[in-house]
Amino acid sequence: xxxxxxxxPCGFFTLTNAGVITEANRTLLNLLQYExxxxxxxxxxxxxxVANKIFFHTYFYPYIQLHGHVNEIYLTLKKKDGHEVPVLLxxxxxxxxxxxxxxxxxxxxxxxxxxxxxxxxxxxKLEELNKEKDAAHEALKALHKELEKxxxxxxxxxxxxxxxxxxxxxxxxxxxxxxxxxxDAAFAAFARSRNPFAMVLLDIDYFKRINDTYGHPVGDExxxxxxxxxxxxIRSIDVLARxxxxxxxxxxxxANRESAVIAAERFRKSIEEADWGEYRVTISLGAAxxxxxxxxxxxxxxxxxxxxxxxxxGRNRVTHSED
Amino acid sequence: MxxxxxxxxxxxxxxxxxxxxxxILFAHGFGCDQEMWRYVASEFEQNYRVILFxxxxxxxxxxxxxxxxxxxxxxxxxxxxxxIAKELDLRKAIFVGHSVSGMIGTLASIAEPDLFGRLILxxxxxxxxxxxxxxxxxxxxxxxxxxxTMMEMNxxxxxxxxAPIVMNNPERGELAGELEKSFCSRxxxxxxxxxxxxxxxxCRRELDKVTVPSLILQCSEDSIxxxxxxxxxxxxxxxxxxxxMQAKGHYPHLSHPEExxxxxxxxxxxxxx
Numbered sequence: 201x202x203x204x205x206x207x208x209p210c211g212f213f214t215l216t217n218a219g220v221i222t223e224a225n226r227t228l229l230n231l232l233q234y235e236x237x238x239x240x241x242x243x244x245x246x247x248x249x250v251a252n253k254i255f256f257h258t259y260f261y262p263y264i265q266l267h268g269h270v271n272e273i274y275l276t277l278k279k280k281d282g283h284e285v286p287v288l289l290x291x292x293x294x295x296x297x298x299x300x301x302x303x304x305x306x307x308x309x310x311x312x313x314x315x316x317x318x319x320x321x322x323x324x325k326l327e328e329l330n331k332e333k334d335a336a337h338e339a340l341k342a343l344h345k346e347l348e349k350x351x352x353x354x355x356x357x358x359x360x361x362x363x364x365x366x367x368x369x370x371x372x373x374x375x376x377x378x379x380x381x382x383x384d385a386a387f388a389a390f391a392r393s394r395n396p397f398a399m400v401l402l403d404i405d406y407f408k409r410i411n412d413t414y415g416h417p418v419g420d421e422x423x424x425x426x427x428x429x430x431x432x433x434i435r436s437i438d439v440l441a442r443x444x445x446x447x448x449x450x451x452x453x454x455a456n457r458e459s460a461v462i463a464a465e466r467f468r469k470s471i472e473e474a475d476w477g478e479y480r481v482t483i484s485l486g487a488a489x490x491x492x493x494x495x496x497x498x499x500x501x502x503x504x505x506x507x508x509x510x511x512x513x514g515r516n517r518v519t520h521s522e523d
Numbered sequence: 524m525x526x527x528x529x530x531x532x533x534x535x536x537x538x539x540x541x542x543x544x545x546x547i548l549f550a551h552g553f554g555c556d557q558e559m560w561r562y563v564a565s566e567f568e569q570n571y572r573v574i575l576f577x578x579x580x581x582x583x584x585x586x587x588x589x590x591x592x593x594x595x596x597x598x599x600x601x602x603x604x605x606x607i608a609k610e611l612d613l614r615k616a617i618f619v620g621h622s623v624s625g626m627i628g629t630l631a632s633i634a635e636p637d638l639f640g641r642l643i644l645x646x647x648x649x650x651x652x653x654x655x656x657x658x659x660x661x662x663x664x665x666x667x668x669x670x671x672t673m674m675e676m677n678x679x680x681x682x683x684x685x686a687p688i689v690m691n692n693p694e695r696g697e698l699a700g701e702l703e704k705s706f707c708s709r710x711x712x713x714x715x716x717x718x719x720x721x722x723x724x725x726c727r728r729e730l731d732k733v734t735v736p737s738l739i740l741q742c743s744e745d746s747i748x749x750x751x752x753x754x755x756x757x758x759x760x761x762x763x764x765x766x767x768m769q770a771k772g773h774y775p776h777l778s779h780p781e782e783x784x785x786x787x788x789x790x791x792x793x794x795x796x
Contacts, residue, residue, distance in 0.1 A: 258555075
């Protein structure tokens with residue numbers, strides 16, 4: 201080997217096609233701290249770690265056989281003292297005198313390999329961070345879903361509460377507050393359409409006596425049954441509300457004086473004729489039909505006065521405020 | 524050809540040649556593709572129906588079919604071999620498997636013995652890791668780990684393969700193209716998984732289930748599949764013939780194609796004479 205080749209600024213060696221070293225330049229020997237006799241006629245495997253051997257056999261060898269060259273292969277060679285030298289290697293397949301050879305050059309990769317390892321480590325860390333980020337994202341999504349569910353539950357609860365706030369707990373019909381809202385709505389509709397409506401206030405006759413004689417559970421049961429009875433009598437557009445104690449209010453959209461009285465009379469009769477068992481239950485009613493000058497307060501007052509008139513007139517009867 | 528066959532053939536880049544009737548399948552090993560058989564397969568075209576293919580992830584297979592769960596074990600690859608054999612309606616086929624393919628073919632033959640007439644195992648190993656004191660595979664776990672790191676470094680080149688970033692980085696597509704040129708395995712992540720599946724596989728318990736007769740071609744100095752491994756296979760495979768080759772190394776079909784071809788032909792001729 202001439203001096204120029206021997207002292208190239210890179211390692212140079214030749215292998216037989218079976219992998220035996222036939223030439224190695226001084227630069228390579230110095231790098232690995234071998235005498236030329238240590239390397240010549242030895243298989244390249246002798247200078248490779250186990251993993252490098254596998255790599256050599258599974259990649260380097262088949263690839264160079266098929267493509268005639270390999271470029272930028274990273275390998276680790278064993279020095280005489282057992283230390284490892286990372287190198288970057290290029291090889292070509294050459295034919296001389298009917299013999300196939302593999303010629304290789306290599307350079308030491310010491311600094312570059314450290315950078316490379318840093319990059320690999322950074323990449324791995326990044327991958328881990330990405331995984332953590334994804335996991336956190338998933339957790340956040342789960343929390344968000346839970347929040348949505350809770351919000352839905354809250355909305356449902358609100359709806360229930362709202363309903364409860366407008367409903368009478370004992371009888372299940374509208375309470376006084378809901379009645380007030382319906383009455384306001386009826387006045388608003390009246391202002392727009394001039395279509396009349398009426399309201400009826402009714403009261404169970406001698407209810408205090410029933411309560412005192414038979415007890416509150418019986419009184420409550422009568423209130424419930426009365427509600428059912430009235431509900432069966434009213435139209436779907438009518439509003440029945442428990443106004444307080446044993447007092448109920450009904451709004452009758454479209455009712456003038458005459459039809460309000462007919463309806464009220466029907467209510468009275470149905471209660472009187474209903475089967476109350478051992479009890480006798482009747483109601484007194486006061487009806488009032490809206491007029492131009494009326495407000496909610498004045499209409500209620502008129503119905504209340506009519507109811508009072510029915511009471512004082514002997515109970516179990518209907519009075520209209522205009523009677 | 525039906526759709527199923529077309530999709531299997533595209534998936535595994537199946538190539539068929541030869542004038543004979545008896546089918547012979549050549550299956551490449553880890554880190555390679557069907558090109559590895561170029562000096563050997565052509566020698567069988569006169570008298571056999573020669574079938575070559577690439578495993579999914581290697582050569583010109585369709586990478587879209589790569590499923591990490593399926594190919595996380597050798598049985599996933601064996602399933603593909605069976606699908607190819609069924610689509611070609613093979614009976615008593617000769618399966619020539621190099622390296623890890625030896626075990627893939629062995630697993631396939633256990634699942635469907637009727638499809639295979641003979642197994643020819645070149646440089647095969649049922650288990651690469653040592654299991655002292657009973658078994659010598661040639662490798663320690665740390666060797667395999669070092670290999671995986673080496674592969675990572677070589678596949679990634681000096682620009683480093685940042686797996687999670689590449690996925691979101693279409694402009695790095697040209698790098699993938701370069702990788703494609705540099706090795707037979709086209710995708711670094713797939714190559715790595717194939718390496719793990721190959722070198723961590725342990726098929727020793729499967730060997731006594733094999734009923735198909737086999738020829739074990741053992742290279743005289745193979746540092747991937749050492750002589751002890753060939754002896755182990757011979758001892759545990761019923762109806763196996765062991766031939767120690769003049770050839771040294773792990774690629775007798777590349778380094779010594781004549782000897783490889785001759786031994787396979789001799790075996791088949793005596794067996795079928």
